[in-house]
Amino acid sequence: MVSNSRRTVLTGLGVLNPIGSTPEAFWDALVAGARGVRTVSLFDATELPCHIAGEIQGFSAKAMIDKGYRRSLNAMARTVELGVIGAQLGLQNAGIAKGTVPAHRIGIEFASLMGATDLNDMAAASKVSSPDGETIDHALWGSAGLPEITPLWMLKYLPNMPACHTTILYDIQGPSNTQIPGDTSGLVALFEAARILRRNTADVMVVGGSEARINPITLSRHNLFVQLSRQNDNPGHAVRPFDADRDGSVLGEGAAVFTLEELTHARNRNATILGELVGWAAGVDRGKKGPGLARVIRNALTAAGIQPQDVDHVNAHGTGTTIGDSFEARGIAEVFGRDVPVFAPLSRFGNLGAASGLMELACSVLALRHGLLPGTLNHEKPAADCPIAVHAGAPRPVTKPYAVKVSYTDLGQCAVAVVKKWE
Structure with missing residues (x-):
């Protein structure tokens, strides 16, 4: 039976990305304006037109995974390793050890794509x-x-392997699924996990996304078919969200994993609550003109029971591509105009694909929790075709309790989440 009275809260966060691999280090890096886009070092990519990316330096799954599970790494590609370690970190951050939640009452929803x-x-x-x-x-x-x-x-390399290994290693016997709609898949996984909690099919859901996009095949393919920045000599400033001089995105790698929990269950175990998921929506803007995205945003606000003026900031995908930023800005502007600040964190760590939505959402969850919104990096000359108010420069105080996260794909798939500051 579905019950809207079963509220869903975020009680754990695990992150692996180019600027921080703990919530604390990630937050410090966000506030400091750290830049994680660098020349690729995992292999020699200098012959490619774009050979910069958001690479996690020094990542070792063997050094981080629980000792009893090291042999399992032989069957994991880097994307899977990132997902499994991210899940481990997310559960640890939530204070949930293996066996402390009945196995059939904890599930997993993961976002990943077929690895190269x-x-x-x-x-x-x-x-x-x-x-x-x-x-x-x-x-x-x-x-x-x-x-x-x-x-x-x-x-x-199969997309369902991060979820598969995590369920085996941590004895997760509740609902299990993998979402694959590109850059929106992390938010889609979050929405489905929330529905599962509302249906009372589980009390805890591990919700994550992981992708390792820095390998010869993936980087070569994206250089051919995607607008990637050519600012190889200035990697930290390459991705310029909603800027007049933007020339493309860069790829990245990472994992972001939330522990999503039913509120009463979280309170009964005295969990630390990071925020609450209060609304969401998904849909398609087939022509990528903006009205379809605006409709999805409005649907998410309606689901949350709030108005545009209640929102502290909009967390945009902000890939730095010519067409993508213009499309996203039109959709945001149709709902919020220039009245709500827009924050775009992707320029700090690159486009993480299936991990992007949740990693970007983590920035807003941390911002609401700390009461401070970092500035968007590399936004210096507002683009005429992006009619929004991008927050750049020094961090600003958070003044309202809600943040809206927007994500989309090149095919026009859209996903929007609304999170609320926990007080």
Whole structure:
């Protein structure tokens, strides 16, 4: 039975990103204006038009994972490692240890996409299947190439693997699902987790997103088909949200995982409450003109029972792309005009794909909690085609209890969440 009286609160946060891998370090970096976009170091990308990205330096899943689970890392690609470690950090931050919640009353909703293959996983098979080094002999591929590929190859890269490994490692036997609609998938996972709590199918939900986009295949593909910045000599200033001089986005990697909990359950265990999810909506703006996004924003506000004037700030996706920023700004402006400040944190750590929505939302949750909104980096010359009031410069006090998080994909899928400061 669905019950709107079952309120959903955020009680834990795990983050892994280029500027901070604890909530405290992440917040300090946000306030300080830290920049996590750098020249790629995981491989030599200098021949690509864009060879800068938001890379997590020094990440080691082996060093961070609970000791009893290290052998499981052999079946995890980097995206999966980030997701599993993020979930571990989110549960620890919430004060939930394995077995402290009945296994059937804790579930997981995760956001991830199909990972790109590590080149080494296919190298031997490709080499024996291509005698001339240029073309693949399909007969050789079947007879000699396939035996060179580990039987677990595909399981390292499937989108549902972060959720799968997390449920196994932490004995999560409640509802489990994976969402894959691109940059909106993290918020979509959050919405479905909230519905599960409202239906009384679980008391706690692990809600996360992870993606590792800095590998030769992914970066090459995005250089071909996506507007990436060419500001390789000035990586920290490359992504310029809603700026007249914006020339594209950059890719990033990371994981953001919230522990979402039914309010009474959280209170009964004296949990620290970071904020409350009070409304949400999703939809499609097929032409990416703005009215469809505006409709989704209004639906989310209606679900939360608030008006535009109740909102402290709008947390935008702000990818720094020419078309994307203009589209997003039109949708926001149709609802809020220039009356509500817009904050766009992506320029600090890059576009994290499936992890972006929740990582960006984490910035607003921390801002509401600390009573301070950091400025948007690299917004120096407001663009005429972006009719919104972007908050840049020094942090400003939070003056109202609500924040609105907007996310979208290049296909026009839109997702909007409303969170409230916990007092």
